[in-house]
Amino acid sequence: xxxxxxxxxxxxxxxxxxxxxxxxxxxxxxxxxxxPFLATFSLDMADKTTYATILTTVNVLAMMAFYMQFPLxxxxxxxxxxxxxxxxxxxxxxxxxxxxxxxxxxxxxxxAPRFLVSFDDGMHSLVSVITAxxxxxxxxxWVGMIIWxxxxxxxxxxxxxxETWRFTHMLGLVTIMILATLHITSVGSHGQFQEKFNLIxxxxxxxxxxxxxxxxxxxxxxxxxKPFKLIDVAQVxxxxxxxxIEKKDASGFDFxxxxxxxxxxxxxxxGVKEHPFSIASCQADLPRVSFLIRNLxxxxxxxxxxxxxxxxxxxxxxxxxxxxxxxKAKAIVLIAGxxxxxxxxxxxxxxxxxxxxxxxxxIYGNNRLDQMVLQDEIKALEKTMPNFKQQLVCNEExxxxxxxxxxxxxxxxxxxxxVFNSINxxxxxxxxxxxxxxxxxxxxxxxxxxxxxxxxxxxxEHIHYEQLSF
Ligand SMILES: Cc1cc2nc3c(=O)[nH]c(=O)nc-3n(C[C@H](O)[C@H](O)[C@H](O)COP(=O)(O)OP(=O)(O)OC[C@H]3O[C@@H](n4cnc5c(N)ncnc54)[C@H](O)[C@@H]3O)c2cc1C
Numbered sequence: 001x002x003x004x005x006x007x008x009x010x011x012x013x014x015x016x017x018x019x020x021x022x023x024x025x026x027x028x029x030x031x032x033x034x035x036p037f038l039a040t041f042s043l044d045m046a047d048k049t050t051y052a053t054i055l056t057t058v059n060v061l062a063m064m065a066f067y068m069q070f071p072l073x074x075x076x077x078x079x080x081x082x083x084x085x086x087x088x089x090x091x092x093x094x095x096x097x098x099x100x101x102x103x104x105x106x107x108x109x110x111x112a113p114r115f116l117v118s119f120d121d122g123m124h125s126l127v128s129v130i131t132a133x134x135x136x137x138x139x140x141x142w143v144g145m146i147i148w149x150x151x152x153x154x155x156x157x158x159x160x161x162x163e164t165w166r167f168t169h170m171l172g173l174v175t176i177m178i179l180a181t182l183h184i185t186s187v188g189s190h191g192q193f194q195e196k197f198n199l200i201x202x203x204x205x206x207x208x209x210x211x212x213x214x215x216x217x218x219x220x221x222x223x224x225x226k227p228f229k230l231i232d233v234a235q236v237x238x239x240x241x242x243x244x245i246e247k248k249d250a251s252g253f254d255f256x257x258x259x260x261x262x263x264x265x266x267x268x269x270x271g272v273k274e275h276p277f278s279i280a281s282c283q284a285d286l287p288r289v290s291f292l293i294r295n296l297x298x299x300x301x302x303x304x305x306x307x308x309x310x311x312x313x314x315x316x317x318x319x320x321x322x323x324x325x326x327x328k329a330k331a332i333v334l335i336a337g338x339x340x341x342x343x344x345x346x347x348x349x350x351x352x353x354x355x356x357x358x359x360x361x362x363i364y365g366n367n368r369l370d371q372m373v374l375q376d377e378i379k380a381l382e383k384t385m386p387n388f389k390q391q392l393v394c395n396e397e398x399x400x401x402x403x404x405x406x407x408x409x410x411x412x413x414x415x416x417x418x419v420f421n422s423i424n425x426x427x428x429x430x431x432x433x434x435x436x437x438x439x440x441x442x443x444x445x446x447x448x449x450x451x452x453x454x455x456x457x458x459x460x461e462h463i464h465y466e467q468l469s470f
Pocket of ligand 1: 161260275276277279291293294297299343467468470
């Protein structure tokens with residue numbers, strides 16, 4: 001049943017109206033989107049017919065959304081509106097899909113009324129649009145946009161590396177954006193009649209190009225001037241590596257437990273060969289920073305070929321998970337799937353540093369037992385921390401005779417409920433109400449655990465998660 005609150009939830013709002021972090025981002029984004037649209041009114045550029053008004057409104061909003069795609073992926077952590085990388089990438093993808101659809105429909109919507117008058121009239125307009133020299137930029141942008149969006153949708157089925165895809169995605173869309181700007185400022189209805197309005201589009205175009213140039217040419221130079229050094233690469237399970245780096249000048253890098261960075265171990269500090277990894281160590285370990293990395297592809301399978309002492313370039317930290325989110329909670333549950341253990345361990349190590357006495361539970365799931373990392377350290381924490389316990393979860397069948405402590409299967413509702421029950425009634429804690437849950441793992445695991453948490457009535461605002469893919 002669709003309720004008032006479920007509709008509001010869809011837009012990140014709560015009833016009675018409370019703005020959470022995500023709804024504030026959505027509101028900020030919406031306000032920015034309206035700027036050129038409002039300018040059309042202030043410059044007295046109202047269209048003559050309702051259809052033309054609808055069409056220009058859609059076009060102006062779509063073009064603004066196109067420019068806004070650039071700050072969304074530019075890792076602008078100093079601007080709070082664009083600092084939440086997870087939110088940015090999720091919306092970048094959704095908006096990209098809508099832009100593809102609007103671009104596709106754009107000529108159809110312009111020509112449709114002429115076809116409605118008469119087929120011949122429509123065909124005549126179509127031919128003159130295709131053959132007019134001033135339409136060339138628009139036609140190339142239109143075809144390019146459709147091809148680039150299709151490549152982005154099907155990138156996993158194409159035989160190209162993620163790095164190659166990301167670079168060509170950026171290059172293609174910058175070109176399309178410049179061509180589209182040329183198109184709207186030369187033949188767009190606003191541009192033709194109001195020169196001043198074009199200044200807005202060119203300013204947005206220049207800002208977008210500047211962001212790309214900064215990310216691919218200037219930022220790499222800045223990172224090159226403050227490299228880290230590779231200290232150690234050690235295999236910590238059948239599929240995972242622990243990589244440790246150290247800041248050369250022991251200053252200028254800080255992070256919060258739960259955050260991630262883009263790590264670049266190639267000779268060049270350019271933004272093409274970097275990979276996102278969560279920090280597994282805690283602040284007390286600085287200037288050393290460690291990562292737990294699962295062998296999942298062409299880069300992560302070759303970590304043992306890295307040279308101890310070589311330079312490593314670090315872009316970050318990023319990510320919005322942090323311990324401040326649980327400062328008021330009476331208990332904390334950390335849930336990790338596979339490589340998702342890294343940020344959970346960072347949080348756990350941070351809590352251990354503070355000797356946190358609240359009930360703390362770690363649910364740690366893997367397909368196989370030999371994939372569980374750093375068990376000696378985690379078991380030692382069970383003894384030294386005042387109220388910490390780990391629940392291992394293993395999907396593959398194992399000899400349960402000696403391992404009754406392990407939950408066989410995936411991290412499902414029963415498993416999570418069992419852990420919550422182990423917290424209930426301690427110092428009158430009602431676990432489901434008083435807990436903060438941190439969650440990290442691959443996308444399907446996050447979706448499954450979120451569903452289980454929902455069915456256990458854990459309030460949404462008590463759940464903080466990071467997905468291991470964008
Ligand atoms: C926020 C975040 C934190 C992460 N933390 C960890 C961690 O702590 N430990 C860990 O083992 N893994 C982590 N990952 C996943 C890790 O980034 C990928 O497994 C790794 O980049 C794969 O690279 P590859 O070349 O070995 O594999 P590939 O076969 O090239 O890629 C496998 C998949 O990984 C993703 N990927 C690859 N390269 C990149 C890139 N440069 N940028 C973004 N995504 C990429 C793509 O979805 C790709 O389909 C994290 C991912 C994200 C988004």
